Amino acid sequence: MQPLSGEKCTKKCYDPKTGWWVHVCSTDRLTLYAAHPSRGRKALDAIGIAPAFRGISVHDGLKSYQSYGFTQAWCNVHHLRELTYVEEELKQEWGHKMKELLLSMKDEVERANVSGKQEVDLLVLACLLRHYDEILAEGYRANPPPPPPKKSEQGKRKPGRAKQSPARNLLDRLSQGKWMVLRFLHDFAVPFDNNQAERDLRMIKVQQKVSGSFRTEEGIAMFCRIRSYLSTLRKQGIALFPALDHVFSGTPVLPAFS
Structure with a gap:
């Protein structure tokens, strides 16, 4: 199992005065984005990866990650x-x-x-x-x-x-x-840092600079789902436009989940 990188960035969602957090969990082949009003454990529990993950997680060392069952490595x-x-x-x-x-x-x-x-x-x-x-x-x-x-x-x-x-x-x-x-x-399988997650967050920050904020909870949830899919396809060397054609025709391309 590849070490899992985790990181967060601020993202305003549906209320310009409300700062939400976009969380990312990723490997060199998989990406999952999820938005939540909480930065900490409440969000990690809701996303569902941290409670079930039993590999090595490389992260920034926040207390929110403590007491989960995975092995920890700090960036x-x-x-x-x-x-x-x-x-x-x-x-x-x-x-x-x-x-x-x-x-x-x-x-x-x-x-x-x-x-x-x-x-x-x-x-x-x-x-x-x-x-x-x-x-x-x-x-x-x-x-x-x-x-x-x-x-x-x-x-x-x-x-x-x-x-x-x-x-x-x-x-x-x-x-x-x-x-x-x-x-x-x-353990040579563990990277020195969690730059994988940092790189995966860049597109989120670009989108934030361009459009400023989302206006609905549904909108940011859809954005995270689509970006997760496209980022994972790109990492696995799958052409995006043909894959999107399959999505709209009802026969989506499924990436490998390992």
Whole structure:
């Protein structure tokens, strides 16, 4: 089974003031678009793929994906963007080091693939993982935990935990989700990122820029269904215009579902 990419984009639907979300689940052979007013778990449950999927899903790491039965892998392009912010805006060297390390890991996987290997050499892998932990430790030293919440006038601490900096939040993500971040390093079938889903969303964004919004729920549902069909046909090398002729004549071309 091919790893599944998942991503979302905003799309206004039938009420110009109401922001809906267009979700996409895709592989290199299949595409499914679906629109829903929710960005999170309510939408994923309604679409129906996440609750039933048991393969590997590459996504942006939102909490909405947690506790489903599939194996998770996090998109590292998202991490590179955040690390660039840490490096360039916060002037923290560990951000640059982690960026370089993730890209080095990607290169090692590509070299092993070209050589026909099924895994990265164990000594190289151990060195990369040790370096990963060392950079995290450096990052935590540069970003100590925030002080506890201040006490109120009555002498009681405010409920909840103290707000962390973006850099420390990223460190926690890279540390606590280490194996989801690095799944591509251990399983060559898993891509480094979820660019498949990002590419599949581009046409949705183009349509949004051209027409602005849909005016009915039925309209966006029909659009997602048609785009899902056409995108899947294109990925499988099926000519679109002859396929549409078959659709209108009542004998639609059915793509392979694997």
